[in-house]
Amino acid sequence: MSEEVTSEILTTHILDLAGKGKRLDGRGTDEYRKITVEHGFVTSADGSALVRIGDTAVLSGVKLEPGKPFPDTPNAGVLTTNAELIPLSSPVFEPGPPQPGAIEVSRVVDRAIRAAETIDLTRLCVTPGEKTWVCYVDIHVLDHGGNLIDAALLAALGALTHATVPAKRFGIAAEDYPLEVLHYPVECTFVRLGETIMVDPTFDEERAAQGRLTIATDETGRIVAMQKGLVGAFSPDDIKAMVERAFVHGDRMRLIAKGGVA
Amino acid sequence: MGSSHRPGPRRRGHAGSSSHPSGDRVLVLPGEEIASQGLKPGPGTYRVGGKLYASVLGLVSPQPPFVQVIPLSGRYIPKPNDVVIGTVTDAQGTFWLLDIGAPRWAPLHMTGTPWQVEIGETEKFLRVKESVVVRVENLDATGRIGVTMLGDGLGKLEGGSIFRISPARIPRVVGRGGSMIQTITQRTGAQVAVGQNGRIWVDGDPEAIHRVREALRMISEDGLRSGLTERVDSYLRSTSRSDDEGVQVPPSETAHRDASESHFASTPPSEGGDEPGDQNN
Amino acid sequence: MGSVGAKDVPVLLSPEGLRIDGRRVDELRPIKIKAGALKHADGSAYVEWGENKVMAAVYGPREVHPRHLQQNTKAVIQCKYNMAAFSVDERKRPGLDRRSQEISKVIAEAFESVVFAEEFPRTSIDVYIEVLQANAGTRCAGLVAASVALADAGIPMADLLPAVAVGKAGGAIILDLKKEEDNFGEADLPMALVPQSGRLVLLQMEGHMTREELAKALDMGVAGCRGIYEVMKQALRDRYAVTPGPEGSA
Numbered sequence: 001m002s003e004e005v006t007s008e009i010l011t012t013h014i015l016d017l018a019g020k021g022k023r024l025d026g027r028g029t030d031e032y033r034k035i036t037v038e039h040g041f042v043t044s045a046d047g048s049a050l051v052r053i054g055d056t057a058v059l060s061g062v063k064l065e066p067g068k069p070f071p072d073t074p075n076a077g078v079l080t081t082n083a084e085l086i087p088l089s090s091p092v093f094e095p096g097p098p099q100p101g102a103i104e105v106s107r108v109v110d111r112a113i114r115a116a117e118t119i120d121l122t123r124l125c126v127t128p129g130e131k132t133w134v135c136y137v138d139i140h141v142l143d144h145g146g147n148l149i150d151a152a153l154l155a156a157l158g159a160l161t162h163a164t165v166p167a168k169r170f171g172i173a174a175e176d177y178p179l180e181v182l183h184y185p186v187e188c189t190f191v192r193l194g195e196t197i198m199v200d201p202t203f204d205e206e207r208a209a210q211g212r213l214t215i216a217t218d219e220t221g222r223i224v225a226m227q228k229g230l231v232g233a234f235s236p237d238d239i240k241a242m243v244e245r246a247f248v249h250g251d252r253m254r255l256i257a258k259g260g261v262a
Numbered sequence: 263m264g265s266s267h268r269p270g271p272r273r274r275g276h277a278g279s280s281s282h283p284s285g286d287r288v289l290v291l292p293g294e295e296i297a298s299q300g301l302k303p304g305p306g307t308y309r310v311g312g313k314l315y316a317s318v319l320g321l322v323s324p325q326p327p328f329v330q331v332i333p334l335s336g337r338y339i340p341k342p343n344d345v346v347i348g349t350v351t352d353a354q355g356t357f358w359l360l361d362i363g364a365p366r367w368a369p370l371h372m373t374g375t376p377w378q379v380e381i382g383e384t385e386k387f388l389r390v391k392e393s394v395v396v397r398v399e400n401l402d403a404t405g406r407i408g409v410t411m412l413g414d415g416l417g418k419l420e421g422g423s424i425f426r427i428s429p430a431r432i433p434r435v436v437g438r439g440g441s442m443i444q445t446i447t448q449r450t451g452a453q454v455a456v457g458q459n460g461r462i463w464v465d466g467d468p469e470a471i472h473r474v475r476e477a478l479r480m481i482s483e484d485g486l487r488s489g490l491t492e493r494v495d496s497y498l499r500s501t502s503r504s505d506d507e508g509v510q511v512p513p514s515e516t517a518h519r520d521a522s523e524s525h526f527a528s529t530p531p532s533e534g535g536d537e538p539g540d541q542n543n
Numbered sequence: 544m545g546s547v548g549a550k551d552v553p554v555l556l557s558p559e560g561l562r563i564d565g566r567r568v569d570e571l572r573p574i575k576i577k578a579g580a581l582k583h584a585d586g587s588a589y590v591e592w593g594e595n596k597v598m599a600a601v602y603g604p605r606e607v608h609p610r611h612l613q614q615n616t617k618a619v620i621q622c623k624y625n626m627a628a629f630s631v632d633e634r635k636r637p638g639l640d641r642r643s644q645e646i647s648k649v650i651a652e653a654f655e656s657v658v659f660a661e662e663f664p665r666t667s668i669d670v671y672i673e674v675l676q677a678n679a680g681t682r683c684a685g686l687v688a689a690s691v692a693l694a695d696a697g698i699p700m701a702d703l704l705p706a707v708a709v710g711k712a713g714g715a716i717i718l719d720l721k722k723e724e725d726n727f728g729e730a731d732l733p734m735a736l737v738p739q740s741g742r743l744v745l746l747q748m749e750g751h752m753t754r755e756e757l758a759k760a761l762d763m764g765v766a767g768c769r770g771i772y773e774v775m776k777q778a779l780r781d782r783y784a785v786t787p788g789p790e791g792s793a
Contacts, residue, residue: 005361007349008391009463013423017468024423026472042596042676045629055582059675061629082637086625088600088671090583094608095623097638138628138637140673142598143581291779292694293702293739308659308701315739317659317699319779334783336697337585337604365604365618365666404615405664430697 047163077124306331556713586696
């Protein structure tokens with residue numbers, strides 16, 4: 001169980017271990033916890049995936065509904081990403097309006113999905129200027145054991161890749177059809193603990209970290225989003241090294257998200 | 263539900279005396295009737311219309327003239343004289359607030375320390391996020407938990423690491439007659455201080471700390487099965503480097519060494535004990 | 544919960560007295576409960592009940608936030624029932640709505656009726672219910688999940704709280720309504736029972752019934768709750784099973 005107040009002793013211990021290239025749970029610095037993806041967890045969604053990274057659990061559901069396109073993009077569909085860090089998932093989350101942490105997760109995931117052109121928004125358009133599909137990507141954090149951003153995008157991608165456009169239900173086409181996914185963005189998050197860079201931080205490692213960097217990559221070799229978070233700094237050389245690792249981890253996670261074997 | 267039906271004593275008992283499996287221990291759930299056999303309702307029970315019922319999930323433990331239910335889960339419920347490990351959440355003018363994993367934060371007053379603390383200078387001695395070993399002194403009807411740092415083995419913790427486990431598992435960590443904790447410290451060479459609140463302080467080389475952590479994880483995840491000490495011993499043997507065995511822990515002058523040693527003296531392991539008296543250790 | 548493209552009212556009860564999913568009038572949907580489903584809560588439970596999927600977590604007793612809600616003589620029980628946006632056919636806007644707030648209130652009051660809150664003055668027991676997939680009866684599924692989560696969190700209470708909805712559809716009193724029966728039926732009557740005392744601590748009704756029908760519905764609901772109760776107890780026994788080894792002690 002994570003502590004509401006992480007003791008300095010634990011933080012110091014995590015930093016001491018990091019100095020020796022070790023981690024509390026025995027992982028290597030460049031090693032993820034076990035990742036699993038369960039597609040179709042929620043049948044009320046048009047696509048869904050439950051992702052676990054270690055003891056972090058995130059559920060994403062995609063829903064598509066007819067709506068109006070934005071006036072300035074009459075030929076494009078609408079994509080909305082929303083993450084909820086619900087108080088069920090951690091002693092540190094409180095009920096109430098979305099906290100900055102939830103907004104950050106939403107926006108970083110949204111940027112990666114958008115920049116990677118994960119779905120072709122023009123294909124969502126039904127009647128230009130009048131009717132389009134609105135694609136809602138909702139992300140629910142169920143168990144907060146650290147590294148929410150990677151789990152959130154992986155869940156969103158897992159939900160999108162297995163989503164069905166409910167065209168029949170809304171009388172827009174004769175049959176439902178699979179949502180076409182063009183690209184596979186995946187986020188990879190690192191923290192700096194002392195002078196050691198570690199991938200896939202736990203909750204306690206995030207609390208001890210001097211900076212967090214998330215790098216989203218896609219399968220074509222593009223970097224599609226980045227976000228530096230927490231208090232701390234990274235050198236350009238460190239960032240370059242993390243980018244290389246982000247592609248290696250990203251390729252493995254893409255396989256998992258698609259339902260392949262890692 | 264008439265609370266008027268429920269007699270005292272209502273304070274919940276502590277898991278301290280036993281959660282080990284044995285034939286005569288019956289698992290009960292809230293609302294399940296308990297065969298009272300003429301015994302009075304103790305902690306974890308309530309009475310309605312002459313019948314006794316469990317109020318918590320736990321094991322039935324007859325301790326004449328009472329019968330109680332020993333919880334198997336939940337937050338740490340303090341009782342006087344428990345030695346616990348806490349982390350400072352706030353430093354006020356004359357006291358600190360400690361998170362000891364209990365329902366409420368516990369105030370540690372500056373007079374309850376061995377230090378000469380001036381009013382307003384609490385932070386010079388203990389800062390937020392630092393950790394201490396304290397003893398529960400008293401509990402009042404408002405749920406306030408009084409703790410003290412005056413006493414053998416109590417003090418500020420330095421170095422090492424702190425792990426958490428369900429307070430209900432603490433008797434398993436200690437083991438019958440201290441067997442489990444002795445196995446762990448002997449096989450790893452680590453120093454270990456066990457707080458009754460489920461916080462466990464461990465010091466030693468990183469490898470030793472890691473092996474203690476794994477042993478605690480085994481205890482935490484193992485069902486209430488028997489032979490746990492043997493399984494933990496087997497794990498620790500299989501992971502030991504030969505030069506680990508019998509390593510003498512170098513004496514240390516900081517409080518934490520005292521904390522770990524005298525803690526065991528002041529809290530006799532009681533996994534096998536079924537006596538009501540164990541509750542007060 | 545409006546369903547898109549709803550046409551005619553479906554036949555809710557066949558001439559043989561069977562319901563749209565083949566159940567008898569007094570038959571529950573399949574229910575599965577897992578106690579201890581989350582790692583970071585003090586207690587938790589996951590319930591799959593028909594096509595409902597509900598997670599509940601309990602934190603506490605712990606310090607009260609916000610502080611002004613603190614009560615000097617007992618713990619305050621705070622409940623938050625929430626539906627995930629993707630849990631229903633038509634996406635639900637995230638955030639507070641009046642329905643969720645009302646359900647949260649009646650569930651909190653149901654638990655206040657059984658939890659021995661005066662053991663923990665000036666603290667808060669926080670109950671969170673997340674509906675991940677909904678198909679009628681989510682407040683009952685949430686209440687059942689939360690009750691198991693409270694026991695898993697070691698909270699002292701008089702009893703577990705099984706809950707179920709009874710309703711009227713196709714002219715008959717039926718147990719445990721599913722979505723079509725809820726949408727097109729004549730009445731919906733969710734309730735929660737204290738098995739030990741035989742009393743109800745949650746009772747709502749929407750629709751209309753005669754007094755004879757209500758009497759029948761209450762009896763059917765109580766019997767249904769007792770069925771749910773067994774599943775709740777088994778879930779907790781499975782999690783806390785004592786399995787003595789050959790030598791019978793550690």
